[in-house]
Amino acid sequence: MAPLPTTRASRNLLAGILLLSLPATAVVVGRHTQTPWIAQAPQYRQKGDAEAKITLVEFSDFECPGCASATPLVKQLLATYHPNVRLVFKYFAWDFHKHAKSAAVAAECAGRQGKFWPMHDMLYLRQGSWSVAPDARIFFRAYAKEIGLNFLAFEACLNDAAALAAVDQDIQEARDHWLNSTPTFFINGKRFSSSMQLRTLGSREIDRLLKKQK
């Protein structure tokens, strides 16, 4: 075993190197626990050209006000960059939002009847009503009727374990990838953890990617 350094300068150097490198190694190891991943979702939770060069993934909570206010921004990006951008919607319901998970199940059930996006828009538009109600399902049933869903099938789906499992799977996926805020967006894998980040940096990233792919 090599002897420990005896001069002040060499001790200083050794201590500095160790104290800089040990925490850095721990961080690098911690970061590598995250596996590279491309978020997937059923076709009914996607919008835009399937062959689009850019995939915008949105992890969102129907009860989160920030997610509701991000909706116009996402629509604007899709319109501006049509047909180059495709949207993939993922559920991320917070535990502290009382009705967020059942709203996600309602949207999933609407999606199974091909009406995910009308239900998605309705849930955000009327978030202020159902999110404060003691029983939000009354509202979801009314919305289902309003957008013309098969009511019996919708009702059965609300209690279907598979619909809930689809929501839980997305939430688990979000947790596995260290998502701590909603809405979180990914543009071809690059993370934007708020509407402000998407608004200020998203267009630049899309422009950069499109330029690169030309």
Next chain:
Amino acid sequence: MKTALAVAARIAVGAVFIWGGFQHAVNPPEEFAVVMESYYILPPSYLIPLATFLPWAELWLGAFLIAGYKTRLSATGIAAMLLVFEIALISAKARGIPLQHCGCFGSSLRLPPEATIALDIVLLGCAWAAFRNGRDRWSLDDWISAGR
């Protein structure tokens, strides 16, 4: 007694900074940038560079202090950061910004802003004790100064 308290203070404040810095550094900087965004203090373009740099400063200063390496310098750096955090929290409270939690420890611990203000004051006291008496015989500074 004084030395034992200074060592305990050094370890306490260093451990908090290592934990907070590690939580932020291991997560993507965009997540920490969202936390800073919620204070409405800095322009958006500064947030991601700062969210990339700040966790490393927390982590390394915490490691330096816990080991008693450059103790006075690291205690000063940590005290300066604590003061900035304290000002940010108090200013957010004064402006009526409804912060759910301080965001200091990523998703591992969600402390309400009031508890964080109190914790920061305690940690400032610890940083002061480390500054005054932290170059003790269990510190690397002591081992280094004993060299030729």
